[in-house]
Structure formats: C-alpha cells, structure tokens
Amino acid sequence: MASMDTSGGDSGHKKGPGVKKAKKLSTRVDMTPMVDLGFLLITFFIFTTTMSTPNTTRLIMPKDEKDPEKQTEVKQSGALTILMAKDNNLYYYEGQMEGDGSNFKSSTYKEIRDVIQKKKKDVMLLGRGLGYNADSTDKDFVVVIKPNSDATYKNTVDILDEMTINNVQRFALIDITDTEMEAIKLTEQKGGGK
Secondary structure (H helix, E strand, C coil): CEEEECCCCCCCCCCCCCCCCCCCCEEEECCHHHHHHHHHHHHHHHHHCCCCCCCCCCCCCCCCCCCCCCCCCCCHHHEEEEEECCCCCEEEEECCCCCCCCCCEEECCCCHHHHHHHHHHHHHHHHHHCCCCHHHHHHHCEEEEEECCCCCHHHHHHHHHHHHHCCCCEEEECCCCHHHHHHHHHHHHHCCCC
C-alpha cells in the first residue's frame, strides 16, 4: 500500500538547543495492488462479454445413394435448373431440358430473382389448384444449381444468397452435364449470353 519515510534528513538548519528538528515525511505509493485489480477487471470483461459468431449459410448435403429406389425424386413441374457460366452469365430451364433447347434461356444475376419468384409462385398455384396444402407445394419447388468450371466462387455465393432471400427450402448444388455444357457453348456462340 502506501508507506511513509520517517528517516531524518539534513535540512541545512542549525542544530542546537531550543531548535526542534522538523521531520521530512515522504510518501511512496505501491502500485502492485492496482495492477492486480486491472488484470482482474480485464479478465472479468473478457469472460462476461459475448463473442460474435460468424453468420454462415446452413448447407445440408444429401447422402450419395447408389440405389435408384432410395434417391430423392423431384417433380419435373417444380424443378428449376440454373446453370452458371463465365462472365456472370446465367442460364436456366424449367423441368427437364428439351432436346431442341427451346426451354433453355439466359439471364443475369439481377434478373434471376424474378425468375425464381415466378417459378415458385407458379408451383404454389399449381399445387393449390390440385388441392395440396402450402407445405407440400413448398416441397415440390426445387432449384438445381449447376456451376461450370468458368463460374466464380463469388457467383456461387451470390446464387446461394438468392436461395436464402427467396426462402427456397429445397435446392441442390451439383455438377453440370455434358449436354448442358454444349447448350451453353452454342448459346454463347450465337451471342445469347447477356
């Protein structure tokens, strides 16, 4: 804590009878307990604060099933396939791709949200028209995302963000087929990419 120095010092005054010596007192403050208190406060604030956790996209991957009977089946009327290509180009088709490519369309990242919302709305209306409840029609809508080798990581994250924004419950990220790659190349050669 604090200590007082009571040692007499030579003050230069005369010493003699009748002259009283004045004692010089000096104070010295010990800072050791303050350092301990500081570390205790730092420790207290570290343990009582909540650490922020990073926000991540929850991704559930299905099991790789070899048996065709155990594989997940998707209704063609509720499927939307999005193909990601180079230069921020997107291509999509609904259901199964036609042999002549008549349902193969191009889009951009700005326009794809409208395409997803329109398809989701169509599936919901079709399901309600057939007498299904909202939960079963939401499960009928599936988006299949297929990036090719020219798609960037940023574009993949952007399209996954679109799934979250549009509240798409079922989507899959899978490999692109050779037929789809040919359709992309033919569209790019014709100048169909935006």
